[in-house]
Amino acid sequence: MSPLLERNVYLFDLDNTLYSPQSGILDQVGQRMRDYVAREFQLSHDEAHAFCQRYYKRYGGTLRGLQLHHPQVDLEAFSQYAHDVELDNLPRVSELADELAAISKRRILFTNSPRPYAERLLDHLGLSHCFEGLFSVEQVDYRMKPHPHAFQTICDHFGFEADSAVMFDDQPDNLSTAKTLGMRTVLVNREDLNDHPACYRTEDLTGFLGALNRP
Secondary structure: OOHHHHOOEEEEOOOOOOOOHHHOHHHHHHHHHHHHHHHHHOOOHHHHHHHHHHHHHHHOOHHHHHHHHOOOOOHHHHHHHHOOOOOOOOOOOHHHHHHHHHOOOEEEEEOOOOHHHHHHHHHHHOOHHHOOEEEOHHHHOOOOOOOHHHHHHHHHHHOOOHHHEEEEEOOHHHHHHHHHOOOEEEEEOOOOOOOOOOOEEEOOHHHHHHHHHOO
């Protein structure tokens, strides 16, 4: 039996995990974040890029950096603008929905994205019915993955221990924290990486879950 089947809770990241990175959704989000920052702080394109990257590397997201260092910025307005993206190139993932629904475990979405955006994407992808709950960045007051606070908060909120969970994510830093806390980890959609901290990796989440469902 796969060691993953010994765990009772499956946590899934959203962006570039439940859909292909080739759809370019996060490219849109990143560009819109930079556009907002450039207007708000009167920065050049390159300066806005460096601004966002600095906070992403330090805190896991630009939102957290704005919250801590720029209280004059309306976080809700920033988030709404940044995540108002076009979904035309994002197809429904009906086969993934079938495999998610077949998993005999607790299934929870664990995202650094805001709830309205996450709900919109899940609905567009056809995955809204696949999860017991949705845990978004607002619920950790923007103290997001990979910070341990985010992981401990989701455990407390849904009432499970970290060592009973599996984390599926495309970001190695998030998986590193998860693994340190006792979670088993699966790196998803990162064929560009040779070295990573995850217990497992896959470029085909649907097939990976199918193998777990039919061992």
